[in-house]
Amino acid sequence: DAKTTQPTSMDCAEGRAANLPCNHSTISGNEYVYWYRQIHSQGPQYIIHGLKNNETNEMASLIITEDRKSSTLILPHATLRDTAVYYCIVRVVRYNQGGKLIFGQGTELSVKP
């Protein structure tokens, strides 16, 4: 199963862009990259996902390198409410794995005033 590597923690100034990197060098061709975040101990919240192309939604942008071995989540204008643990996840899609999400340790993002 593809694993992900993320920095343990990052700081970001309020109003600035937060760029969260993720390494997934063993990702397979049909596996998607997902980003979730968890605020305190609430349920993980979906942010964005992608396969090959860059993606953008109302929350964030996802930049995936051409070789798909790494990606970056961009929160364009971070606010204090974006302080959370951010998980970069490769979704396993083999039938006998049931679409499992493999969570790593995540990046603890602290947005500071």
Add this chain to the structure above:
Amino acid sequence: EAQVTQNPRYLITVTGKKLTVTCSQNMNHEYMSWYRQDPGLGLRQIYYSMNVEVTDKGDVPEGYKVSRKEKRNFPLILESPSPNQTSLYFCASSFSPLGGSNTIYFGEGSWLTVV
């Protein structure tokens, strides 16, 4: 509103006393699963269900049972809870287990303490 609902949210129980954590989703999702979250270990999948009457073990199934008699419900059963099952539990669901582009939604979590 699309929801995954878990109950109870908080529970303290004693060793050996059977308990059930319920999970219900209102999105007509086929796929449901349970995770537990422990400090330093992250979230780990316990069991999953591809559809009604179809369940299988995840990475840490020991001490747990599940059932899927209806599409919307996926209860987690601890027949004889032990202190090492003290954890934060999350239920999750998605439209289909296949196809990587199906968003997985999580419930708000159930804090379980076994003393």
